Amino acid sequence: MRFRETQVIVFANQKGGCGKTSSTISTAAAFASLGYSACVIDTDPQCNSTDNLGIDPDETLRQGKYTLADAYLSKVPCSRIAVAPEGRFDGMISVVPGHRALSSVSARLENEVLTLLTDENSSDLDGEDLRREHRMRLKRSIDSLRGHYDVVLIDTPPNLDFLMTSALIAADWYIVPAFPSGYDLKGLEVLTRTIDKVRKQYNPKLNLAGVLLGNYDRTTSLDRQVHDLLKQRFTPALVFATTIARSVRYREATMSRITIFEHPEGKEQAAQYAGLVKEMVNRGAKGAFGATLNPLPDVKTVESVIGEDQAAQEVVNG
Numbered sequence: 001m002r003f004r005e006t007q008v009i010v011f012a013n014q015k016g017g018c019g020k021t022s023s024t025i026s027t028a029a030a031f032a033s034l035g036y037s038a039c040v041i042d043t044d045p046q047c048n049s050t051d052n053l054g055i056d057p058d059e060t061l062r063q064g065k066y067t068l069a070d071a072y073l074s075k076v077p078c079s080r081i082a083v084a085p086e087g088r089f090d091g092m093i094s095v096v097p098g099h100r101a102l103s104s105v106s107a108r109l110e111n112e113v114l115t116l117l118t119d120e121n122s123s124d125l126d127g128e129d130l131r132r133e134h135r136m137r138l139k140r141s142i143d144s145l146r147g148h149y150d151v152v153l154i155d156t157p158p159n160l161d162f163l164m165t166s167a168l169i170a171a172d173w174y175i176v177p178a179f180p181s182g183y184d185l186k187g188l189e190v191l192t193r194t195i196d197k198v199r200k201q202y203n204p205k206l207n208l209a210g211v212l213l214g215n216y217d218r219t220t221s222l223d224r225q226v227h228d229l230l231k232q233r234f235t236p237a238l239v240f241a242t243t244i245a246r247s248v249r250y251r252e253a254t255m256s257r258i259t260i261f262e263h264p265e266g267k268e269q270a271a272q273y274a275g276l277v278k279e280m281v282n283r284g285a286k287g288a289f290g291a292t293l294n295p296l297p298d299v300k301t302v303e304s305v306i307g308e309d310q311a312a313q314e315v316v317n318g
């Protein structure tokens with residue numbers, strides 16, 4: 001580990017197709033390329049990040065291994081679920097695979113609550129306690145990864161249901177990926193309200209690392225307008241200066257089940273994600289935006305703890 005503490009970052013936006021999965025796996029690959037270990041958690045029943053990282057959820061079960069559904073249903077720690085895709089990323093990325101069974105997790109847990117409530121020895125409040133415990137299960141499972149990876153990156157499904165809220169409860173930071181094509185102020189207000197509730201009720205430390213504009217064409221005035229609107233809405237400091245340009249390479253990568261870092265013609269795109277990671281790390285080093293905008297530990301501070309580290313210095317220097 002290069003960071004002093006594991007940073008858990010969730011990519012959250014309930015809008016479909018706004019770059020959650022591509023940002024999660026590309027950021028993981030970027031961290032790995034810069035020498036940081038990453039674990040990707042796939043909370044989406046569509047399992048797109050699991051697929052992209054080369055893990056087959058059904059094959060995983062056939063081999064007697066766990067998927068993320070077991071974290072929710074049987075409280076299995078993520079440390080026992082994580083697998084490293086073979087022959088990729090020099091072992092720097094692990095995956096906690098999703099499974100389509102995740103789509104029924106919420107209903108199955110709610111059944112447990114209903115069963116409890118039919119017991120004459122329990123009250124309505126016991127039901128509430130159990131629901132609360134269910135929402136905390138992902139956090140407890142992910143906490144088993146702390147101290148083992150530099151970053152844990154959570155991909156989420158396109159809604160604000162149980163799987164998304166439990167991911168927000170589990171995280172230290174959230175990143176809001178947005179495409180200019182799908183920019184939706186009302187949707188972002190609902191997301192912000194949900195995050196406020198998560199903070200008040202479960203996770204007061206949850207902070208915005210930044211809004212990430214992807215699928216961005218800087219030559220289009222509409223796209224530039226959306227970028228400006230996002231800066232107005234979130235303040236400029238909270239929108240990443242790094243944008244991810246529109247490119248067909250992402251769809252090609254998605255279809256070939258590889259990350260942009262493995263795409264033979266994806267160098268330019270990969271460099272943008274590496275830039276994003278450097279921006280996150282360097283924000284800490286500069287300290288220009290205050291404590292709440294310091295998504296990752298100051299690399300220099302980490303260095304003073306772990307000694308001389310040439311690669312980390314390269315990151316600081318860009």
Ligand SMILES: Nc1ncnc2c1ncn2[C@@H]1O[C@H](COP(=O)(O)OP(=O)(O)OP(=O)(O)O)[C@@H](O)[C@H]1O
Nearest residue numbers: 016017018019020021022158215245246247250251
């Ligand atoms: N910078 C980009 N330029 C062009 N296409 C992109 C870019 N980033 C991602 N895409 C493509 O856009 C599509 C949607 O992206 P992605 O799957 O990451 O969104 P998502 O928010 O995870 O979707 P869902 O809500 O369904 O999970 C994918 O086909 C992806 O390859």
Ligand SMILES: [Mg+2]
Nearest residue numbers: 020021044048
């Ligand atoms: Mg997705």
